[in-house]
Amino acid sequence: MFMGQYSHSIDEKGRLIIPAKLREGLGMHFVVTKGFDRCLYLYPESEWERIAEQFRSIPSKKEARQLERTFIGSARELEVDKQGRALVPQDLREFAGIEKDVVLVGILNKVEIWSRDRFEETTGDGDMDEMAEDMADLGLVL
Numbered sequence: 288m289f290m291g292q293y294s295h296s297i298d299e300k301g302r303l304i305i306p307a308k309l310r311e312g313l314g315m316h317f318v319v320t321k322g323f324d325r326c327l328y329l330y331p332e333s334e335w336e337r338i339a340e341q342f343r344s345i346p347s348k349k350e351a352r353q354l355e356r357t358f359i360g361s362a363r364e365l366e367v368d369k370q371g372r373a374l375v376p377q378d379l380r381e382f383a384g385i386e387k388d389v390v391l392v393g394i395l396n397k398v399e400i401w402s403r404d405r406f407e408e409t410t411g412d413g414d415m416d417e418m419a420e421d422m423a424d425l426g427l428v429l
Contacts, residue, residue, distance in 0.1 A: 289393030296387050302372040309398055320362035322399060324409060327383050329398040
């Protein structure tokens, strides 16, 4: 299970240090793909296989095919080097607006990679009371 936030930067070659806590769950090989809200998702291989099984079982409707092309089609396998870095492909960095400063966020079964600016715009401080109401509407209780 992934949780927590980590601030890092991508070097000029597109390499990102994957924090040790996150590497424990991701392993040395994992998958990166386009995520919702214009961030990137990192999945351990085992979780990626579970997701792929779900895609294999859905009907081949137009919307499903488009999601497959975007989500599966943009996916890449990444490998962590001896310094704990992974090379994030240029097209995925452009999709997420990642240039230098990033935030990695552990979200249960995946890790999100955000451009720091986009992360701050998207999350802000947030109104915890409003979030609590939204959570209750979803059936979530803390």
